[in-house]
Amino acid sequence: MAIELVGLDADDTLWHNESYFRLTHQRFNDLLGPYADPATLDRRLVETMERNVRTYGYGAKTATLSMIETASEVAGQDLHAVIGEILAAGRELMAHPVELLPGVREAVEQLAERYRLVLVTKGDLFHQELKLAGSGLGDHFSGVEIVSTKTADTYRKVFRRYGVAPEATVMAGNSVRSDVLPALEAGAFAAHIPYELVWEHEAADLPENHPRLAQLNSISELPRWLEEHAAR
Amino acid sequence: MAIELVGLDADDTLWHNESYFRLTHQRFNDLLGPYADPATLDRRLVETMERNVRTYGYGAKTATLSMIETASEVAGQDLHAVIGEILAAGRELMAHPVELLPGVREAVEQLAERYRLVLVTKGDLFHQELKLAGSGLGDHFSGVEIVSTKTADTYRKVFRRYGVAPEATVMAGNSVRSDVLPALEAGAFAAHIPYELVWEHEAADLPENHPRLAQLNSISELPRWLEEHAAR
Numbered sequence: 001m002a003i004e005l006v007g008l009d010a011d012d013t014l015w016h017n018e019s020y021f022r023l024t025h026q027r028f029n030d031l032l033g034p035y036a037d038p039a040t041l042d043r044r045l046v047e048t049m050e051r052n053v054r055t056y057g058y059g060a061k062t063a064t065l066s067m068i069e070t071a072s073e074v075a076g077q078d079l080h081a082v083i084g085e086i087l088a089a090g091r092e093l094m095a096h097p098v099e100l101l102p103g104v105r106e107a108v109e110q111l112a113e114r115y116r117l118v119l120v121t122k123g124d125l126f127h128q129e130l131k132l133a134g135s136g137l138g139d140h141f142s143g144v145e146i147v148s149t150k151t152a153d154t155y156r157k158v159f160r161r162y163g164v165a166p167e168a169t170v171m172a173g174n175s176v177r178s179d180v181l182p183a184l185e186a187g188a189f190a191a192h193i194p195y196e197l198v199w200e201h202e203a204a205d206l207p208e209n210h211p212r213l214a215q216l217n218s219i220s221e222l223p224r225w226l227e228e229h230a231a232r
Numbered sequence: 233m234a235i236e237l238v239g240l241d242a243d244d245t246l247w248h249n250e251s252y253f254r255l256t257h258q259r260f261n262d263l264l265g266p267y268a269d270p271a272t273l274d275r276r277l278v279e280t281m282e283r284n285v286r287t288y289g290y291g292a293k294t295a296t297l298s299m300i301e302t303a304s305e306v307a308g309q310d311l312h313a314v315i316g317e318i319l320a321a322g323r324e325l326m327a328h329p330v331e332l333l334p335g336v337r338e339a340v341e342q343l344a345e346r347y348r349l350v351l352v353t354k355g356d357l358f359h360q361e362l363k364l365a366g367s368g369l370g371d372h373f374s375g376v377e378i379v380s381t382k383t384a385d386t387y388r389k390v391f392r393r394y395g396v397a398p399e400a401t402v403m404a405g406n407s408v409r410s411d412v413l414p415a416l417e418a419g420a421f422a423a424h425i426p427y428e429l430v431w432e433h434e435a436a437d438l439p440e441n442h443p444r445l446a447q448l449n450s451i452s453e454l455p456r457w458l459e460e461h462a463a464r
Binding site for chain 2: 148
């Protein structure tokens with residue numbers, strides 16, 4: 001069966017995301033440096049973030065609320081001295097310019113000539129729409145699917161929604177756990193495109209010798225891999 | 233043309249929402265009472281919220297961040313004394329039990345027997361999915377569309393996605409501006425179901441004598457109105 005639909009992850013597949021979170025985290029560590037050592041700060045922020053993700057979901061707003069909560073525990077009565085900087089860091093996390101990863105523009109243009117493209121991304125609808133608009137790539141996509149989790153069932157629903165059988169679909173992204181494994185489980189092809197920074201939550205092992213899996217070095221390799229390996 | 237698809241708004245159409253925001257706002261006013269008079273607090277919180285909605289989008293997380301920002305301006309060095317209570321109020325805004333409005337369960341069950349139902353709601357994906365799960369109504373819906381704005385174009389896209397002509401669709405909700413006017417503009421039927429509290433952002437006049445508009449007192453009247461007025 002020929003590939004008809006290409007699902008693409010957004011954050012850290014099309015554009016930088018994790019690097020901005022890391023910069024923000026570093027800025028937070030510097031700001032709170034007078035009140036706690038970096039290891040303690042890291043541990044408390046990660047713990048608070050993990051708890052808050054369950055209440056609030058993922059995203060920049062949750063990260064900002066987690067920084068505020070951690071700062072209030074660590075800085076005590078000095079919270080007022082750091083709050084302005086934390087709120088500013090949170091706003092910048094929402095509004096940073098969209099920086100496409102190398103080769104993305106060309107690959108997306110090339111893919112859009114032969115396949116229908118759909119963006120499949122977790123997280124915050126408002127923020128992802130901002131980023132897609134800022135990327136200048138919006139016109140190449142037939143649809144945008146913002147989902148709260150990425151399971152095999154999530155992908156099955158997306159494929160059904162576009163009227164395409166799983167075997168005629170490939171999902172490409174940087175996360176083994178969210179993009180690759182559940183797409184394979186749903187019966188689709190999957191392409192793993194590693195990002196330089198891997199978020200701890202997303203780390204997982206790639207299956208060996210899976211007939212529907214592409215391990216690519218860059219999204220630039222995806223159009224050709226689809227030509228050569230995914231049956232047409 | 234017979235009605236095939238019924239779009240339903242969520243917050244303040246199916247379940248209480250605005251009332252929780254108002255309770256939270258009151259709790260904030262009580263907490264910050266020692267630092268500013270209620271009118272000043274109201275004005276500053278509304279200004280901050282309006283500014284933050286442009287950065288962060290709508291929702292409980294934006295409301296929480298806005299309360300923190302306002303408190304930091306008003307309470308100054310006492311921010312530390314109130315932050316815990318504000319964070320708790322924000323978490324409760326996310327996690328409050330879903331309280332269906334009168335007649336909703338019966339109306340949704342009745343509508344689901346004859347039409348496909350789709351939830352069309354603005355705002356935060358994570359929060360809306362939480363609320364739909366908590367409502368126990370999820371199984372009656374063919375789909376959930378979380379959108380960042382509700383314009384005529386938004387509704388056209390939704391109708392196209394479900395393969396239904398606008399004339400075979402009705403959108404029902406409490407907001408004249410978000411649910412009624414853009415749905416009529418897209419060529420659909422619209423049913424206005426007023427909520428006891430109207431958010432200032434959503435206030436707008438209803439058109440007079442529009443052939444595709446139902447002005448209902450309650451969602452309980454929707455199934456019958458569709459039978460009698462929307463051509464079958």
